[in-house]
Amino acid sequence: MSLDIDLSGFVRQTDDGARGIDFAIDGMTCAACIVEIEQAMKKIPGVEKARINYSNSRLALGWKDETLDPALAVEQLRRMGYVAHPFELAEAESRDAEHAKFLLRCLAVAGFAAMNVMLLSVSVWAGNASDITPETRDMFHWLSALIALPAAAFSGRPFFTSALGALKRRALNMDVPISLAIILALGMSVVETANHRPEAYFDSALMLIFFLLIGRYLEQTMRQRTRAVAGNIAALRSPLAARVNPDGSVTQVPTARIAADDIVLVRPGERIPVDGSIVAGTSEIDESIVTGETRQRSVGVGADVFSGTLNFCGALNIRARAVGAGGFLDEIERLLENAASARSHFVGLAERASRIYAPVVHLTAAATLVGWLIAGKSAHDAIVTAIAVLIITCPCALALAVPAVHVTASGALFRSGVLLNGGQAIERFAEADTIVFDKTGTLTLPEPRVANARDFSGDLIERAARLARSSRHPLARALAQERPMGAPYDGAREEPGAGVAASIDNIETRLGSAAFCGLDASAAAPALDEGSSVIFYRRGDETAVFRVRQTLRADAVETIAALKARGFRVEIISGDSPAATRAVAETLGVADYLGGAKPADKVARLEALKAEGRKTLMVGDGFNDAPALAAAHASLSPVSAADVAQASADAVFLGEKLAPVARALELSRLARKLMRQNLGIAVIYNAIAVPLAISGLVTPLIAALAMSGSSLVVTGNALRAGVGAGESRTPEQAQAGEPEGSRSNAGAAA
Amino acid sequence: MNVLIYLVPIALTLGFVGLVAFVWSLRSGQFDDLDGAASRVLFDDDVDDRKT
Missing domain, CATH: 3.30.70.100 (Alpha-Beta Plaits)
Incomplete structure (x- = not known):
């Protein structure tokens, strides 16, 4: 270098x-x-x-x-x-790391306090059944208060701040009943202790905080882990750009440091790092990541180019442009804004549950208070019973029901190569019934491949691939991919725009254009069809014509067939020409397809499907797919996708296979089933515990057992989302630049 | 029951020592890289600087 x-x-x-x-x-x-x-x-x-x-x-x-x-x-x-x-370090990521540490500190304090208070509480429970003296019991209660009050004030902050925030917005979230239960349980226990009563709820309040914090912490670490991998991929993907300094020298600079009006040098075979316009040079560029079109475009001085597109034959000097100034970009931006504002405010399962739950709990507690007062109990007893209702209904199980599944399911998705942008994506994936695929880069591989490699002997391919390794040309790179471990030949020389040549075992071997190899270009005529390019090869009498074209992902046919078999409706909408789209759709057996679609057409099609009452999952990678990805009910992008597309998608999948799409749908449906089961368990728990609490039969011992028991059952059920999902990562994923994060995730599921 | 007068403080102190040790290990970054820590224990060179 x-x-x-x-x-x-x-x-x-x-x-x-x-x-x-x-x-x-x-x-x-x-x-x-x-x-x-x-x-x-x-x-x-x-x-x-x-x-x-x-x-x-x-x-x-x-x-x-x-x-x-x-x-x-x-x-x-x-x-x-x-x-x-x-x-x-992205700001969001460092903030996440800070928050995870904060939660862990809270968790440590809550754990310490809960254990010590439980030590004292067990003594009191045992003593109440035998011969504890009221003085000893009071001392134990006061000791518990001494530990519990500061500990709860410290470790309950995540709930208190969230509840306060919700109340300020005049809304109710799950943290409001949680905070209320913690504060009331502690307050009542102090009053009861001061009145020398035998029961106090210090242990319940602390255990509640401890269990809920475990759930929060696991959720946070899962999010952090995903974000770290996404951050690494972003860093590794964004290449160094060659900046041409005013004195003519060239410096490699991270793309993020390129300012508007900087001149950037792009050599053949490189991806263009920035949006801009050409100031020197001519070339052909592959713009499939922007438009979906597989045919290359000839560009010269003055032409606008987009970042992510591939430069084929000539070196270009590009003047970088400020963000968001240009016809096509503006159109995408406008469509994106519309789509984002039109996207219905999705309400997650947990939020829907808490919207019903919180008012019901508070009304039940109030009714209990009024009911016992009317029935003639003393004000003290009625209040104690009402508070017991609030404590026992505190949505510990409910608050864990959904996040616990989120954690295990996103861990399982992570292992199968799907990175979620947000937890709610799982629920949206589970609802999807129609899948709309983009063609170029999504159903097909992002880089072209040799289509007719099977026609030639292994030795020939080996020689051609090793020779191709010496060239920077994108077509040669496709050929080199046939033998990823092949070392280049010594003494191979490249003639720009023509080909590479080397002497192999004293026989002159050439790879490149027909003229360069001394072959007749018409030999390739039957091989030429829409969207494929040819490379000629000659070694003495040995000749070959390689066809290089966009090829389908290895498992595209099976994945689409499997999706259709499971009852999904599959469609293809591509920006590529109608003929090319039809060919792919026919290979895959997809009846509904649309070629030559502009970004707005894609959005329109999704809107039409939505009007039919269908929930769409959009899978796309291009710049032109971004509005459609934002407009769809749920969306997924391959990791090779344009940045805008990835930002608009709910999740990103790694690797060269299409299988993660099917896997994501399958796991999401399993996760949704488990979430519903968990909510069911929480309801059953309440159906048993609430009548007990209303009738005034709940003691601190029963409260502690019931609350921790239901939390454990819910968490245990959630762990099933991770069972059987332990797919090891494939070599393709490693090639796709996936960092090492996905290796062991046992911790995330624990 | 007089035994409680020193047993309870001892129990609390021990718990508190554990809590302080945990918070210290958290602060010194020992929870930043759980996967790496699992492997590092197997390496022979203990000469690298411990605070990150």
Whole structure:
């Protein structure tokens, strides 16, 4: 790498002169890599700290010497076979990490307090049944209060703040009855203790906090884990851009650091890193990620180009443009805004349950109070009973019912290569009954492949693929993919725009255009059809014509057939030409398809399906799919998708296969079933416990048993969402740049 | 029952020590990389700096 890499924008500097930088690392496969990398980094003179975070595949470097260039580390890692990309912790991610730590601290305090108070409570329960003296009991209760009150004030904050927030908006959420139950249970216990009564609920209040915090913490870590992987993928995907400096030199700069009006050099075979217009050079570019069209477009000076598109034959100089200035971009933006505002406010199962639950609980407690007063109980007894109702109905099980399933289901999805953007996506996936696929990059692989490789002998392919490795041309790269481990030949030379040549076993071997190989171009005539390109190959008398084209994902046919067999309606809407779309639709056996669709057409089709009462799942990758992804009931993008598309989608799937789409639907339906079961369990629990509480029979012992019992049953049921989902990751996923995060997820399901 | 006068404080102190130890380990970043920590215990070199 002869070019300079400018990483200065990523270096953090503290007041005492210490500098640091974070990298996302791709290629870590086992724990031994930790030592290997850390030791190699520490050998770089000046590096003081090198620490791998194995859970999220990141490396933190620290040094003091201001002359040290972190690019040395990137170069060293590259030589060791790892890809390192400078990384800036997204604000959302660091906030998540902070919150997870906060929850863990609360959990620790609640756990400590709950255990100690339980120690005292068990003594009181045993003593009440035998011979405890009132003085000892009072002392135990006061001790419990001493521990419980500060502990609850500290560890109950996640619930109190959320409940206060809801009340300020004049709304009720699950945290309102939870907070009320905690505060009332503690308050009543203090009053009862002061009156030398035998019962107090300190242990129940703390256990409640402890159980609920476990649920919250697991949910938070799951979200964090997904976000870390998504962050790494984003960092590894965003390539370095070659910025042409005013003096004509070229510096490699992270794409994020390219400003408007910077000139960027794009060589053949590279993806264009920024939106802009061409100031020098001509080329053909593959814009399928933007328009879905597989045919290449010839571009010259003045033409507008979009980031993510692939430059084929000539070097281009591109003037970067400010975000959101351009005809096509504006149209997408406008459609996106409309779609986002039109998307119905989806109300999750948990929220619907709590909207009914909270008022019912509060009314029942009030009715209990009034009922006992009318029946002639003392005011004290009536209030105590009413509070007991509130404590026992506190939606511990209900509050865990849905999040616990979210955690296990998203863990299972994660292992099958689907990263969720939000928890509610699961419920929306479960409702989908119609699946609309984009063609290019979604049903087909994002990169072209050799379509007729089976026609030639293995040796020939091997030689051609190794020769192709010496070329940067996208078609040659497709050929090189046939033998991913093939090493390039020594002495291979590339003639730009013509091909590559090398001497293999003293026989001149050529790969490239027909003229370059000395072959007749008409030999390829029968092979040429819509959307495919040809590469010629010649080694002495041995000749071959490779057809390179967009190919379907390996399991596309089976996946579509399986989806149809399960009763989903499948449609294809593509921006590519109607003929190309028809060919794919016929191969896959899809009857409903639409070619040549503009972004607005896609949205219109989804609206039409919605009007028919169907819930659509949109699967798409292109820039042009973004509005449709936002407009659909649920949406999914492959990891190779354009950034806008990924941001609009509910989830992203990894790897080269289409199977995660089917898997996501299947797991989501299982998850929804479990959520409903869990809500059912919570209702049954209440059906038994509430009458007991209303009749005044509940003692602190019964409350503690019933509440923790129902929480455990609900959580245990939720764990079933993760059973049988332990698919190991495939090599394709590793190739797709998936960092090491998905390796072991036992912790997430626990 | 006089035994309670020192048993209860001992129990509470022990629990409190555990809590403090946990919060300290949380602060010092020992919960940041659970997968890595599981493997690091097997490495022989204990020379790297422990605080991250």
